Each structure stands twice: as structure tokens, then as C-alpha cells.
Amino acid sequence: MNELPVPTFDNIRAAHDRIRPRIHRTPVLTCATLDRMSGARLWFKCENLQKVGAFKIRGATNAVFSLSGEAARPGVATHSSGNHGAALAQAAAWRGIKAIVVMPRNAPQAKRRAVEGYGAEIVFCDPGVEARTEMLRQVVERTAMTVVHPYNDPHVIAGQGTAALELLEDVANLDAVIAPVGGGGLISGTAIACAGASPRTAVYAAEPANADDAQRSFRAGRLITTGNSDTIADGLRTSLGSLTFEIIGAGVTDILTATEDQIVAAMRLIWERMKIIVEPSCAVPLAVILAHPDVFRDRSVGVILTGGNVDLEALPWAR
Amino acid sequence: MNELPVPTFDNIRAAHDRIRPRIHRTPVLTCATLDRMSGARLWFKCENLQKVGAFKIRGATNAVFSLSGEAARPGVATHSSGNHGAALAQAAAWRGIKAIVVMPRNAPQAKRRAVEGYGAEIVFCDPGVEARTEMLRQVVERTAMTVVHPYNDPHVIAGQGTAALELLEDVANLDAVIAPVGGGGLISGTAIACAGASPRTAVYAAEPANADDAQRSFRAGRLITTGNSDTIADGLRTSLGSLTFEIIGAGVTDILTATEDQIVAAMRLIWERMKIIVEPSCAVPLAVILAHPDVFRDRSVGVILTGGNVDLEALPWAR
Numbered sequence: 001m002n003e004l005p006v007p008t009f010d011n012i013r014a015a016h017d018r019i020r021p022r023i024h025r026t027p028v029l030t031c032a033t034l035d036r037m038s039g040a041r042l043w044f045k046c047e048n049l050q051k052v053g054a055f056k057i058r059g060a061t062n063a064v065f066s067l068s069g070e071a072a073r074p075g076v077a078t079h080s081s082g083n084h085g086a087a088l089a090q091a092a093a094w095r096g097i098k099a100i101v102v103m104p105r106n107a108p109q110a111k112r113r114a115v116e117g118y119g120a121e122i123v124f125c126d127p128g129v130e131a132r133t134e135m136l137r138q139v140v141e142r143t144a145m146t147v148v149h150p151y152n153d154p155h156v157i158a159g160q161g162t163a164a165l166e167l168l169e170d171v172a173n174l175d176a177v178i179a180p181v182g183g184g185g186l187i188s189g190t191a192i193a194c195a196g197a198s199p200r201t202a203v204y205a206a207e208p209a210n211a212d213d214a215q216r217s218f219r220a221g222r223l224i225t226t227g228n229s230d231t232i233a234d235g236l237r238t239s240l241g242s243l244t245f246e247i248i249g250a251g252v253t254d255i256l257t258a259t260e261d262q263i264v265a266a267m268r269l270i271w272e273r274m275k276i277i278v279e280p281s282c283a284v285p286l287a288v289i290l291a292h293p294d295v296f297r298d299r300s301v302g303v304i305l306t307g308g309n310v311d312l313e314a315l316p317w318a319r
Numbered sequence: 320m321n322e323l324p325v326p327t328f329d330n331i332r333a334a335h336d337r338i339r340p341r342i343h344r345t346p347v348l349t350c351a352t353l354d355r356m357s358g359a360r361l362w363f364k365c366e367n368l369q370k371v372g373a374f375k376i377r378g379a380t381n382a383v384f385s386l387s388g389e390a391a392r393p394g395v396a397t398h399s400s401g402n403h404g405a406a407l408a409q410a411a412a413w414r415g416i417k418a419i420v421v422m423p424r425n426a427p428q429a430k431r432r433a434v435e436g437y438g439a440e441i442v443f444c445d446p447g448v449e450a451r452t453e454m455l456r457q458v459v460e461r462t463a464m465t466v467v468h469p470y471n472d473p474h475v476i477a478g479q480g481t482a483a484l485e486l487l488e489d490v491a492n493l494d495a496v497i498a499p500v501g502g503g504g505l506i507s508g509t510a511i512a513c514a515g516a517s518p519r520t521a522v523y524a525a526e527p528a529n530a531d532d533a534q535r536s537f538r539a540g541r542l543i544t545t546g547n548s549d550t551i552a553d554g555l556r557t558s559l560g561s562l563t564f565e566i567i568g569a570g571v572t573d574i575l576t577a578t579e580d581q582i583v584a585a586m587r588l589i590w591e592r593m594k595i596i597v598e599p600s601c602a603v604p605l606a607v608i609l610a611h612p613d614v615f616r617d618r619s620v621g622v623i624l625t626g627g628n629v630d631l632e633a634l635p636w637a638r
Contacts, residue, residue, distance in 0.1 A: 024348075024349075027346035027348075029343075029346075029368060030343075032370070048594045049348060049593070049594055049595070051351070053594055268631070271596060271631060272631065274368070275367045275368055275372055275595060275596040275597075275627030275628075276368070276594060276595050276596065277590060277594040277595065277596060278594075308594030309594075312587070312590060312591065312634070312636065313636070313637075315631070317631065317632070318632075318637070
């Protein structure tokens with residue numbers, strides 16, 4: 001059962017006022033070729049062009065700047081092998097406080113460099129949920145730092161919701177908005193933002209078929225955190241949390257999936273036709289749109305592109 | 320000697336009114352890392368995100384839609400192994416007229432597919448300036464099509480100037496604008512736009528050191544079309560034309576060069592830090608800025624990113 005407070009639309013607006021001076025107002029792009037292929041009118045909110053290369057800076061910045069002076073003083077800590085770690089590092093640097101990111105020893109070199117580049121300390125742990133949770137507990141015990149969870153946190157969710165808020169400001173009368181779901185922070189904030197700013201807009205979550213725990217949880221009506229997570233979309237291997245599960249159940253229209261091949265094909269389409277760099281997780285919504293044409297045809301659809309942090313030496317279509 | 324009319328600032332404003340309904344208003348992006356590296360404040364006008372993936376659609380569309388009904392009826396023709404061919408094909412399709420693009424037999428498959436994809440006919444020729452000029456002459460004799468030159472054409476130059484016009488509308492008080500120079504259509508339009516909209520803004524042209532005919536022409540005060548053109552920046556291998564040479568001599572502050580290594584490094588920086596795809600030619604201005612820090616330090620500089628059409632299978636840093 002969830003005991004955390006559910007963020008409101010007002011929390012998202014307050015988050016936007018709080019973080020706006022520090023983040024990019026990312027552009028909304030369109031692409032005639034992808035409109036033709038999908039039969040829909042697609043509006044891409046380019047959070048891959050956001051600071052630290054991902055929407056995660058929104059939630060991390062809102063969380064860090066929502067802390068009282070007392071809570072902020074020892075610094076902030078989290079576990080992340082991905083964009084949340086880099087985002088928290090940057091947000092802490094902006095506030096002038098320390099940050100520690102717990103990372104598995106086998107995390108990619110590029111992710112380690114990013115976190116260190118923003119000035120955070122890395123503490124390594126063994127791979128696996130238990131090891132990282134235990135290591136984070138030890139870090140907090142030693143430092144008294146405040147933990148900023150990657151997604152199961154009301155301030156983080158309110159921050160992530162500001163991407164949809166901007167999209168709905170820039171594009172009127174969207175029939176639907178679609179965003180990927182991993183831990184569920186972004187899609188939760190998106191659902192709350194749509195309900196507040198444009199109640200007629202349907203909210204779809206996009207998930208890899210190979211890591212479909214959110215879809216199974218949504219359809220079963222209970223939180224399922226087990227199952228396969230063997231997907232190229234490395235940002236979406238996480239399961240929902242108690243808070244994000246509750247928000248998604250109340251505010252998401254449906255969760256749809258795409259296969260690995262569909263994800264890689266969609267990623268390449270975005271690179272080739274839109275000339276922007278997206279990571280595999282970021283391509284899942286377009287993959288879902290192209291895999292479920294009946295759902296989206298003839299509709300005006302906002303697509304949140306989540307991140308562009310990818311190893312340029314190891315592209316999935318390289319020979 | 321140039322006998323073509325020099326376009327005016329009013330021509331650029333008229334071009335903008337003419338093409339605006341068909342092209343993207345491309346975003347202007349900033350990047351804290353590149354600001355730090357350059358010591359300048361950089362504003363990137365992202366024509367790599369433009370229709371057909373390059374600013375060339377601006378000039379081609381202005382030229383095609385400036386034609387009288389009579390001149391347009393037989394269609395338009397050009398020679399191009401690059402983005403101008405695709406742009407003219409798209410512009411002709413928008414106007415509903417035929418287009419023929421003369422291309423060397425050894426042109427990359429991707430460029431051929433792009434031109435055909437927009438519905439133009441390709442006529443192949445042997446590589447080399449003489450062969451393509453002769454083949455274009457034969458095409459015109461046979462079809463009575465109107466030739467749209469890639470750069471030495473007042474309508475094309477006026478169209479290319481609309482990119483700088485938008486940049487100057489979006490960013491006030493630029494100290495300088497920099498764009499690459501190949502045949503000189505873009506930098507000519509940029510110089511005229513700056514002189515009209517922001518006379519205090521200096522105009523720099525960026526050129527590969529390995530294809531520095533424009534710099535040598537500029538400094539000698541006479542048009543030099545010979546010399547090396549062995550550069551990865553394949554869009555900049557061309558020499559100036561009579562009209563672009565005249566405009567550049569009158570309106571450009573200086574022409575600066577960068578080496579091949581600097582160009583590839585700048586291209587990779589833009590991919591990694593800005594998460595957008597740029598072709599090698601498009602990275603030359605940033606390479607020049609980083610290679611000449613004393614010229615740009617502490618200045619607010621508009622950078623026109625020209626195109627993003629690149630073979631994703633053959634990246635210059637691939638192992």
C-alpha cells in the first residue's frame with residue numbers, strides 16, 4: 001500500500017516555477033514522414049535536448065530545491081545506474097550541496113563519467129536491488145544525506161510532470177499524450193499534468209514487451225514487480241513503485257508495448273528522419289504508436305522524448 | 320565579373336513570407352558545456368532539424384515559388400550530389416512540377432534515395448565539373464526546364480538568408496554570426512540579413528583548411544576556384560561563384576579555417592553534448608570557434624548549424 005502523498009496539479013505548477021530558471025524550455029518538433037507513417041499528427045517534446053540529456057533533471061531539481069536548508073545541508077544521495085544519478089548530481093551542484101550516487105560496479109563508463117563530471121561522488125556496489133539498497137542505507141547512516149528516490153517520490157513526480165505541462169502549453173487540443181514507463185515517475189507526472197491542464201487528453205504509457213511489469217500490474221490491478229526485464233531500453237527495466245502504481249491506475253488510459261525490433265527500428269527512424277539523438281528507452285513511445293496504428297490514427301498525439309544519452313561507439317544497428 | 324543582381328534585405332524578407340508556410344521554424348539551442356569550452360555565449364540555429372535535413376530547402380523553395388507560371392511549367396533542373404538536389408526535389412513536389420537532378424554516378428546511395436524519395440528524376444553523369452555541366456546543358460535543351468543553381472542565384476541566396484533572419488529575430492544583440500562557406504549561398508544570405516537586421520553583428524565564414532579557396536579568394540580580392548578540396552566536409556568542397564564572391568567581399572568580416580581533426584572533434588561534441596545529428600560540414604563553425612578562441616571569447620555568437628544528413632553506418636569515429 002502506498003503511504004506517500006499523491007502530487008497535485010498545483011504541485012506541478014509550483015515545480016515549474018521552481019525549476020524553470022535552470023532547465024531548458026525544450027522544443028516541440030514535428031516530422032512529416034513520421035506523421036505519414038503513423039497516420040497521426042505527432043508532436044515530439046524533446047527532453048533528449050534537456051540539460052543532462054534527459055527529463056530526469058526536472059524531478060531531481062524540483063526535489064533538491066524543495067528541501068529545507070536543514071535537510072539539504074548534509075547533501076543528497078540516490079542509487080541509479082542511469083540518468084537520475086547524473087541529474088541529481090547536477091541539481092546538487094546547482095544548490096551547492098554534496099551528492100552521492102550508488103552505482104553497480106558494472107555500470108557503463110559513460111554513465112560514471114557523467115555523474116563525476118557534475119561533481120558527485122560515486123559509491124560502487126554489487127549489481128542487484130538488494131546490494132544497492134543496502135549500500136544506500138549505509139551511505140545515509142554515515143552521512144545523514146537525504147535520499148532522492150528516482151521515481152517513487154512526490155517531488156520527483158511533480159518535477160517530471162512539468163514536461164507535459166510545457167507540451168500542453170505549446171500545443172493545443174492534444175487527443176493523447178504518450179510517454180515511456182519504467183519506474184513510472186514521468187508517466188505519473190504526465191497523467192497529473194494532463195488531468196489538470198487538459199482533461200480530454202488521453203494518457204498512454206509505452207513499455208517494452210520484454211519488461212512489461214507495468215502493463216501486467218495495470219491490468220491485474222495489483223503491483224507486480226517480478227518478471228523479465230531483458231530489454232535494450234535500459235531506462236525502463238525498473239518496476240513501478242507504490243506511489244507511481246497508484247497514480248497510473250487512476251490516471252492512465254492504457255499501457256501498450258512494443259518488441260525489441262520495433263524499438264530499435266523506431267530509434268533509427270528518429271535519428272534518420274528527425275536528426276536528433278535518442279536512447280533506446282526514448283524510442284519506445286514511437287515504437288508503440290507504429291505497432292498500434294488503430295489506437296492513434298487520425299489523432300493529435302504528444303510524444304515525450306525522454307533522453308539522448310547513448311554510447312556513440314555502440315549503436316544497435318552497427319555492423 | 321558578376322552580372323547577377325545582388326539580393327537585398329527586402330528580398331530576404333519577401334523570401335521569408337514566401338517559404339514560411341512550408342518550412343520549419345527551427346529551434347535555437349544553447350549548450351552550457353560548449354559555452355564553457357569556447358568562453359563565448361553560443362546560440363545554435365538548428366537547420367539540421369529543417370525539412371530535408373538542411374537549410375538548402377529555404378533557397379530551393381524560394382527559387383521554385385518565385386518562378387512565373389510559364390517558367391515553372393516545364394519543371395526545374397540542377398546538378399547536385401548533396402542537399403540542394405533533395406531540397407529542389409521537395410520544393411518542386413510542393414509546387415507540383417517536375418524536377419531533374421544531375422548527379423555523378425558515384426554519388427552515395429543515401430543521397431540518391433533522398434532525391435528519388437521526394438519524387439525527382441535523377442540523370443547520372445561522369446564525376447567532375449565539366450561532365451555535370453554538359454549533362455545539365457543537355458537536360459535543359461531537351462526539357463526546357465529552368466535551372467536552379469545551388470548557390471550562385473539571387474533567389475537561392477535570399478532564401479538561405481532567412482535562417483539568419485529568424486536567428487536575429489529570436490536572439491537580440493548578437494556580436495557575431497558564423498556559418499560555413501562552400502559555394503557561398505548561405506554566408507551571402509547571412510551577410511545581407513545581418514547588414515539589414517543587425518548592422519553591428521560581425522559575420523564570419525567557416526571553412527575547412529583543406530578546402531580554403533574562399534579564404535584565399537577573400538584575402539586576394541579575386542575569385543580563386545582552384546586548389547585542394549580533400550575534406551570530410553563534403554558540402555563545402557565547392558568553390559565560390561561570381562555573385563557569392565562579390566557579396567562575401569562586401570559583407571563578411573573574415574573567413575577562418577579549421578583542420579580535419581578539429582572538424583571531426585567538433586562534430587562529435589555536438590552529437591554528444593547537444594544530442595543532435597550534424598553532418599561534418601555543419602560542424603565546421605564550432606571547430607573554427609574552438610580553434611580561434613581569441614576571436615570569439617566573451618562574445619555572443621549565433622552559429623548556423625546547416626545540416627544533419629549523414630550515413631549512420633559510417634561515422635567518422637567508428638572503430
